[in-house]
Amino acid sequence: MIDVANTDLIDRLSAEGTLAVDEFEELLSTYTPADRDHATRLAYRVARDRLGSGLYLWGVVEIANHCARDCYYCGLRASNAGLERFRLTREEILTACAEGHRRGCRTLVLQGGEECAAEDDGVDELIWAVRKRFPDAAIALALGEHTHTTYQRLYAAGADRYLLGHVTADEAHYAQLHPRRRTWAHRVESLKDLRSIGYQVGAGMLVGLPHQTPRHLAQDLAFLQSFRPEIALVGTFRPAPDAPLGDQPAGSFERTLFVLSLVRLLLPDVLLPCLTSVACAHPRGRELAVMAGVNVLAPNLTPPRYQALYAPYAGKDTTGVETIEGVDRLAERMGAIGYRLIGEGQEAVRR
Numbered sequence: 001m002i003d004v005a006n007t008d009l010i011d012r013l014s015a016e017g018t019l020a021v022d023e024f025e026e027l028l029s030t031y032t033p034a035d036r037d038h039a040t041r042l043a044y045r046v047a048r049d050r051l052g053s054g055l056y057l058w059g060v061v062e063i064a065n066h067c068a069r070d071c072y073y074c075g076l077r078a079s080n081a082g083l084e085r086f087r088l089t090r091e092e093i094l095t096a097c098a099e100g101h102r103r104g105c106r107t108l109v110l111q112g113g114e115e116c117a118a119e120d121d122g123v124d125e126l127i128w129a130v131r132k133r134f135p136d137a138a139i140a141l142a143l144g145e146h147t148h149t150t151y152q153r154l155y156a157a158g159a160d161r162y163l164l165g166h167v168t169a170d171e172a173h174y175a176q177l178h179p180r181r182r183t184w185a186h187r188v189e190s191l192k193d194l195r196s197i198g199y200q201v202g203a204g205m206l207v208g209l210p211h212q213t214p215r216h217l218a219q220d221l222a223f224l225q226s227f228r229p230e231i232a233l234v235g236t237f238r239p240a241p242d243a244p245l246g247d248q249p250a251g252s253f254e255r256t257l258f259v260l261s262l263v264r265l266l267l268p269d270v271l272l273p274c275l276t277s278v279a280c281a282h283p284r285g286r287e288l289a290v291m292a293g294v295n296v297l298a299p300n301l302t303p304p305r306y307q308a309l310y311a312p313y314a315g316k317d318t319t320g321v322e323t324i325e326g327v328d329r330l331a332e333r334m335g336a337i338g339y340r341l342i343g344e345g346q347e348a349v350r351r
């Protein structure tokens with residue numbers, strides 16, 4: 001046990017941007033609602049000082065729900081034979097991007113399961129087409145793990161950012177969540193590859209994963225501290241009924257908020273999106289996440305008939321402010337807590 005008050009640890013994290021893994025573990029094991037409020041207040045201040053009242057608006061297109069992998073917690077896993085699979089056409093993707101761009105999204109996220117399609121030239125052509133049509137937008141990919149050559153090709157085609165959650169920074173815990181042929185070491189290698197190529201990289205974890213301990217989350221924070229991603233991805237674990245870990249309880253929303261605040265203090269300038277799993281965990285999920293330090297909101301641009309099929313977990317919201325049609329209501333809701341939605345794209349990633 002560490003003989004320092006939690007508020008002192010949080011203050012030190014805020015002042016110095018660093019804590020030891022044991023100190024993170026102590027915080028995560030013993031924090032109280034008052035400690036969490038303290039972290040939230042500091043994280044809110046840091047985010048306001050950096051970006052004022054602005055919240056970046058990204059748009060997400062779920063381009064396909066095929067996946068070659070079998071992560072034990074995910075509804076898109078290859079073995080889920082009951083899931084109807086889809087792949088959007090290039091025109092559907094460009095139309096979705098155009099609608100997002102028209103409504104102010106200046107980062108376009110192309111997201112899909114991990115499949116060999118990323119190895120095909122078709123994905124290059126798609127990225128190139130998006131780049132040509134929306135030259136002021138940043139293109140972020142979330143397409144899973146691939147080879148260095150593939151990452152390089154997709155970057156050359158015009159992608160700027162790559163989102164690849166590290167899931168958990170503990171090797172043994174990683175092995176409890178994934179089939180044996182994919183390892184934590186390989187995931188970290190991928191993240192380093194992406195950085196060496198020139199991408200702005202998104203890394204991050206899920207709060208409340210099965211078998212997760214405070215030590216694991218402390219290791220996640222220590223990993224972010226050393227890797228220093230440009231984008232931090234902090235989600236809440238939500239079970240997928242058709243996955244092997246589908247009977248496990250969902251992660252805690254309030255714990256996720258605490259972790260989001262710690263990440264904001266750790267990486268004051270990081271892009272910190274409100275992921276759908278967080279937004280959907282509470283009726284005021286986005287507002288509370290913003291107050292905890294989030295600075296990116298990312299409505300879904302996918303054509304509505306496909307949104308329910310992109311279901312890595314149960315209970316994903318496919319209506320209301322989570323969609324691009326709801327962006328005016330989203331702007332109103334954020335206005336009510338003193339924020340405005342703004343674009344952010346190529347100027348932030350100029351090579």
Ligand code: SF4
Nearest residue numbers: 067069071074077113
């Ligand atoms: S988490 Fe990603 S890689 Fe794993 S099964 Fe789901 S979509 Fe595929």
